[in-house]
Amino acid sequence: MATAATIHSHAPQGFIRKYIFSLDHKVIGIQYFFLALTAVWVGMFLSLLMRIHLLWPSAVIPLFGEIKPETYLSLLTMHGTIMVFFVLTTAPQGGFGNYFLPIQIGAPDMAFPVLNMLSFWTTFVAFMVMLAAFFVTGGAPLHGWTGYPPLSAVQSAGPGEGLGADLWITSIAIFCIASLMGALNFITTTLDLRAKGMTLMRMPLTVWSWFITAILGLLAFGVLLSAGILLLMDRNLGTSFYVPLVVVNGQIMGHKGGSPLLWQHLFWFFGHPEVYIAILPGMGVASQVLSTFSRKPIFGYKAMVYAMLSIGFLGFMVWGHHMFMSGMSPYSAFAFSILTMCIGVPSAIKTFNWLGTMYKARIRFQTPMLYAIGFVSLFVSGGLSGPFLAQPVLDIQLHDTYFVVGHFHLIMGVAAIFGMFAATYYWFPKMFGRMMNETWGRIHFFLTLAGTYAIFMPMHYLGMAGGTRRYSDYREVKYLATLIPLHQFMTYAAIITIAAQFIFMVNLFWSMFKGPKASDNPWEATTLEWTTATPPPHDNFGGVTPVVHHGPYEYGVPGAAKDYVMQTDPVSVPAH
Amino acid sequence: MGLALMAVIWLITLASTYFFVAKTWWLPVGAAEAAGFIDHQFALTFVIMGVVFLAAQLSLGYFAWRYRDHPSADPVKYSHGNTKLEVIWTVLTAILFIGLNLMGSSVWASQRFDPAEAGAVKVEVTGMQFAWYFRYPGPDGKFAPTSVKLMDPSAGGEAAVGLNTSDPDAKDDVVTGTMYLPVNREVDLSLRAVDVIHSFFIPSLRFKQDAVPGLNIHMHIKPTAIGEYEIVCAELCGLGHYKMHGMVHVVSQEDFDKWLAAREAEKQ
Numbered sequence: 001m002a003t004a005a006t007i008h009s010h011a012p013q014g015f016i017r018k019y020i021f022s023l024d025h026k027v028i029g030i031q032y033f034f035l036a037l038t039a040v041w042v043g044m045f046l047s048l049l050m051r052i053h054l055l056w057p058s059a060v061i062p063l064f065g066e067i068k069p070e071t072y073l074s075l076l077t078m079h080g081t082i083m084v085f086f087v088l089t090t091a092p093q094g095g096f097g098n099y100f101l102p103i104q105i106g107a108p109d110m111a112f113p114v115l116n117m118l119s120f121w122t123t124f125v126a127f128m129v130m131l132a133a134f135f136v137t138g139g140a141p142l143h144g145w146t147g148y149p150p151l152s153a154v155q156s157a158g159p160g161e162g163l164g165a166d167l168w169i170t171s172i173a174i175f176c177i178a179s180l181m182g183a184l185n186f187i188t189t190t191l192d193l194r195a196k197g198m199t200l201m202r203m204p205l206t207v208w209s210w211f212i213t214a215i216l217g218l219l220a221f222g223v224l225l226s227a228g229i230l231l232l233m234d235r236n237l238g239t240s241f242y243v244p245l246v247v248v249n250g251q252i253m254g255h256k257g258g259s260p261l262l263w264q265h266l267f268w269f270f271g272h273p274e275v276y277i278a279i280l281p282g283m284g285v286a287s288q289v290l291s292t293f294s295r296k297p298i299f300g301y302k303a304m305v306y307a308m309l310s311i312g313f314l315g316f317m318v319w320g321h322h323m324f325m326s327g328m329s330p331y332s333a334f335a336f337s338i339l340t341m342c343i344g345v346p347s348a349i350k351t352f353n354w355l356g357t358m359y360k361a362r363i364r365f366q367t368p369m370l371y372a373i374g375f376v377s378l379f380v381s382g383g384l385s386g387p388f389l390a391q392p393v394l395d396i397q398l399h400d401t402y403f404v405v406g407h408f409h410l411i412m413g414v415a416a417i418f419g420m421f422a423a424t425y426y427w428f429p430k431m432f433g434r435m436m437n438e439t440w441g442r443i444h445f446f447l448t449l450a451g452t453y454a455i456f457m458p459m460h461y462l463g464m465a466g467g468t469r470r471y472s473d474y475r476e477v478k479y480l481a482t483l484i485p486l487h488q489f490m491t492y493a494a495i496i497t498i499a500a501q502f503i504f505m506v507n508l509f510w511s512m513f514k515g516p517k518a519s520d521n522p523w524e525a526t527t528l529e530w531t532t533a534t535p536p537p538h539d540n541f542g543g544v545t546p547v548v549h550h551g552p553y554e555y556g557v558p559g560a561a562k563d564y565v566m567q568t569d570p571v572s573v574p575a576h
Numbered sequence: 577m578g579l580a581l582m583a584v585i586w587l588i589t590l591a592s593t594y595f596f597v598a599k600t601w602w603l604p605v606g607a608a609e610a611a612g613f614i615d616h617q618f619a620l621t622f623v624i625m626g627v628v629f630l631a632a633q634l635s636l637g638y639f640a641w642r643y644r645d646h647p648s649a650d651p652v653k654y655s656h657g658n659t660k661l662e663v664i665w666t667v668l669t670a671i672l673f674i675g676l677n678l679m680g681s682s683v684w685a686s687q688r689f690d691p692a693e694a695g696a697v698k699v700e701v702t703g704m705q706f707a708w709y710f711r712y713p714g715p716d717g718k719f720a721p722t723s724v725k726l727m728d729p730s731a732g733g734e735a736a737v738g739l740n741t742s743d744p745d746a747k748d749d750v751v752t753g754t755m756y757l758p759v760n761r762e763v764d765l766s767l768r769a770v771d772v773i774h775s776f777f778i779p780s781l782r783f784k785q786d787a788v789p790g791l792n793i794h795m796h797i798k799p800t801a802i803g804e805y806e807i808v809c810a811e812l813c814g815l816g817h818y819k820m821h822g823m824v825h826v827v828s829q830e831d832f833d834k835w836l837a838a839r840e841a842e843k844q
Contacts, residue, residue: 070815144812150789151772151814157705158814244790247727247738248705248771260773260788295645300657325775325810327788330688334681341673348669349662355635356661360653362645365577373640377585380632381592384625387673393614393680394621396784397603400775400810442577446584457592461601466779468810471818479604479779479806486601556652563652576656 011538021121023113024538028120029099030431035124036091039082040417042131046079048498051491057473070159072472073142077160078134080145081168084274085175086127088416092281093217094123094182096423097210099431101186103529104204106195106546108539111188115181122178130171133164141165144470146271149242149263150255153234156248166235169228176225179217186214195528197548201305202567204527204552205298208305209284212312213277219316220273227266234258264326268319276315278412279379280308282419283350286375289422290357291553292525293369295563297576298553299356300349307346307353314343324392325399333392340390347383351376362556366523367441371422374449375415381453382411385460400470403463406456414452421448421504428511429518433535436511444503451497458486526566527552578644585637593630596622607801607826608781613683615782621676692764692796697757697832700766702737703774703787704729706816708807709737710755712836714748721745727770738770750839755824758832759802767793775811778824786811799826 012018022028052059053067053075060066067075098116102109110116133140141160143152151157152165190211194203203211230241234255242263243255291298298304320328320336354376363369385407388394398404428436459467467474467483474480474487521530528548532541546568554565557573565573595601606615643649700711700719707729713719720743727738734741734751757763767776769787777784780803785795809820827835 068815069818073812073815073817142812142815148773148812151812154772157772245724246771246789247724247729250727250729252724258790260790294643294652296652297654297656299655300659300662303657303659303662325784326786327791327793330684333684337677337681338674341677342670344673345666345670349666351632352662352665353657355632355639356657358636358639358643360650360655361639361643362649362652363578363640363643364645365581365640370577370581373581373585373636377588377633377636380629380636384629387625387676388618388621391617391621391677391680392684393610394618397614397618397779397782399784400777446580450584450588453588453592457588458595461595464603465601466604466777466808468777468808470812472815473818476819477806477808477821480808483601556654558654574654 021117023109023117025098025102025110025113025116026431026536028116029095029097031120032090032094032098032123033096035120035127036087036095039086039090039127043079043082043087044498044501046075046082048494050075050079051494053472054474054487055491057475067472069472070142071139073144073470074140074160074164076470077142077144077168078130078140081172082130083413084145084278085172086123086130088278088412089179089274090123091420092285092416092423093186093210093213093277094120096285096420096427097186097213097281100427100529101207101210102189102193103532103536103540104207104527105190105193105198106528106541106548107189107193108541110185111193112185115185119178119181119185122174122181126171126174126178129167129174133167133171136163136167138162138164141168146267147231147263149231149234149260150246150248153231153243154246154248154253155235156251166232169232169235173225173228173232176221176228179221180225183214183217183221186210187218190214195546195548201302202548202551204284205287205301205304205308206281206284208308209280212308213280216273216277216280216312216315220270220277223266224270227263227270231263261323261326261328264323265319268322269316271322272319273312273315275408275412276311278416279419280311282375282416283308285419285423285426286354286372286379287357288527289368289372289426290354290376291555292523293364293366293372294357294361295364295555296357296361297555299353299359301551301553303349304353307349310346311343314339314346318343321390321395324395337390337392341387344383344387344390351380351383366425367436367438367445368422368426368523370442370445371418371425374445375418375422377449378410378415378418378452381457382407382409382415385410397466398463400468401463402459402467402469405469406459406463409456409459410452414456421445424508426523427529428508429522430529430534430536432512432515433518434511434515435518435522436515437507440503440507444500444507447500447503448497451493451500454493455490455497458490462486524562524564526554526564528567531566531568578641582637582641585633585640589630589633589637593626596626604780606780606782607799607803607805608783609798609800610683610687611782611800617680617683620679624672624676687796691794693762696762696764696796698764698766699755699757700768701776701787703767703769703776703809703813703820704736705771705814706809706820707736707753708755708776708809708820708822709733710752711737711739712750712752712839714750714840716745716748718745720749724770729770748840750836750843752839754822755807756832756835757799757824757826758829759799759826761829762796762798765795765797767795772813773811774809774813774820777808777810778805779808780805781824784810802826802828
């Protein structure tokens with residue numbers, strides 16, 4: 001295979017090689033970014049339709065029609081799937097990771113540029129197949145993003161469980177293949193292409209987060225791929241991996257002896273690490289931005305690295321906490337529960353260190369910093385509901401209620417998205433050569449912070465009161481009907497918060513063409529991407545190979561000429 | 577900007593906390609034996625997490641304001657961290673989280689590791705798209721066999737669960753769409769599902785368990801207060817998931833016997 005060095009001897013000419021089938025990790029990163037941006041608007045639009053339906057059940061949506069119970073469930077399924085795969089997995093890793101991991105370690109490109117291009121276009125195909133599910137007979141599947149069989153395995157179990165469900169699984173399988181290719185590339189690049197002096201313990205925490213995420217992806221997506229293929233076989237070839245003898249609509253199905261719990265084990269063996277795949281890059285970005293704008297070294301760099309490693313490691317041993325009520329052996333619940341509580345410890349370390357970084361700092365409040373602080377706040381709020389759900393006795397009451405929905409939206413949804421916003425505002429100058437508008441960035445931040453709390457905090461109240469999730473209508477059950485005012489509040493909050501995202505879009509595209517020109521290092525940051533031109537040349541460092549002299553967060557160094565020391569600056573810093 | 581950020585974070589934190597503390601929305605009143613313990617464990621977890629929540633959010637807001645950059649601000653404290661503090665914090669959280677977890681385990685164990693006590697009321701719960709059926713074994717205490725070949729959901733009742741009516745044990749089996757339970761007696765539930773996964777959730781009884789095709793899951797509960805409690809399905813089971821609900825009537829032993837006798841009489 002062509003190595004990064006040979007391919008990057010000269011930049012490609014011609015529009016197609018340069019912008020469409022590009023081998024340049026920076027172009028591929030931007031492609032991933034725009035794919036995820038498209039996906040997040042699709043996913044957000046679906047959630048808006050759901051919230052509108054919950055408030056006005058008989059409303060007829062222009063161009064869409066009436067939302068029937070099965071339509072509501074397919075909106076919910078597609079919302080979850082698109083957000084998890086094509087936003088939370090795609091943007092932080094495929095987008096920002098692709099663009100900045102090679103630059104931050106001083107490499108000219110990814111280790112396997114062709115594989116990188118292939119992995120993007122495979123992801124793109126997966127997205128198209130996923131969207132196609134909306135347009136086939138029966139529509140998109142209604143089995144939720146978790147796709148539990150037999151509902152997801154028996155074609156007659158509901159509308160959308162025909163071709164729509166096949167496309168859904170196929171799309172996920174294709175996505176898994178793309179992610180496996182990406183993961184290999186990230187791991188190899190980090191291990192092999194680091195510049196001279198860039199030891200592992202001098203890597204920015206962002207690089208650590210992408211590296212660990214890639215390892216998780218490599219181990220998790222293979223399992224989901226296999227599970228998905230088995231599900232396709234159950235659906236179309238008459239196998240019975242997941243389906244026992246069942247009677248659907250009075251008809252005896254041809255399956256025998258399968259185990260619905262097998263799917264849950266395989267799915268969550270992927271599904272829980274997936275949570276960390278979504279959030280780890282956010283942790284990396286938050287650390288990077290907090291240190292930069294606090295003008296202070298990150299508090300406990302090594303502890304941050306070990307915390308991420310242990311989160312990644314433990315993340316593979318806690319999948320059963322999604323299954324306390326599933327009929328799984330109640331004995332195993334003990335193990336899963338204790339291990340889940342253990343994973344709270346490194347998460348607490350990270351929070352402690354972020355606060356420690358801000359302590360006695362000189363904080364600059366540009367938009368990236370606001371989002372990083374917002375990330376910490378949301379990470380705390382979303383994280384602290386974890387120890388409720390991790391206890392099987394409390395999960396009896398809370399499982400499959402809105403409490404869970406609130407929990408994971410705050411932590412792996414909104415916190416992860418705040419990580420992406422921080423990354424966007426932070427790296428936009430480097431990526432596009434211009435600055436984003438600060439005033440509109442701040443307005444966007446405050447509206448989004450307050451808005452997302454207003455949407456997701458009430459979900460905890462709702463869940464405590466027994467508010468079940470995935471219901472298209474809450475008027476049928478008496479006690480659920482009494483909780484409708486909370487739903488109304490959340491719907492209004494969602495409409496306002498979604499409207500506020502147009503501010504971001506306008507700022508993004510306006511700044512791309514009209515924003516003031518950015519200097520090479522507008523934030524006075526220390527890592528390698530800020531040592532090169534803005535935007536970086538095709539080989540990242542214009543023929544020069546950077547040499548690294550110290551760790552990534554040397555701010556406020558006593559006796560230094562400026563309040564920051566670049567990683568490439570040969571001056572010595574105090575030992576620590 | 578630091579001040580604005582502090583104000584917003586504090587406001588969000590205090591407003592969120594208010595609705596928890598005021599219990600504007602809270603767990604429904606518990607009506608089963610385990611509720612006392614579960615609610616206590618919930619409250620304990622709530623207090624601990626609440627303190628951490630307040631401490632973390634309030635200091636985050638405060639730091640943002642206190643350590644904002646301005647011309648007369650103190651110089652940055654050049655520090656890469658403090659290992660001692662890090663270790664203390666880690667050990668504290670580990671003890672707290674794991675301790676909390678262990679405290680909750682006895683109720684889980686008593687509900688799930690041991691079978692129901694002798695003389696418990698037997699009820700079989702069957703979930704199907706989109707209804708719950710309840711079967712009582714009658715005076716003989718024996719459930720007659722059921723068969724998928726006999727299942728006819730559209731017919732409801734005995735036919736829906738596939739009861740083999742030619743079996744002698746089936747004569748006194750009662751199948752209903754509403755659940756009745758005697759108060760203060762242990763109930764031996766067996767849960768099953770015929771088509772897809774459902775989840776039997778009675779919020780007031782602090783009870784939830786998935787009903788899974790191919791499995792027969794035994795659970796036991798003891799209702800402790802007379803009343804009517806709503807049953808809902810908590811696992812996405814198809815387009816009618818939202819209307820798969822029912823009612824459990826917890827009544828005195830006397831009323832329960834009367835009710836069951838009336839059902840037996842109807843059947844003859």
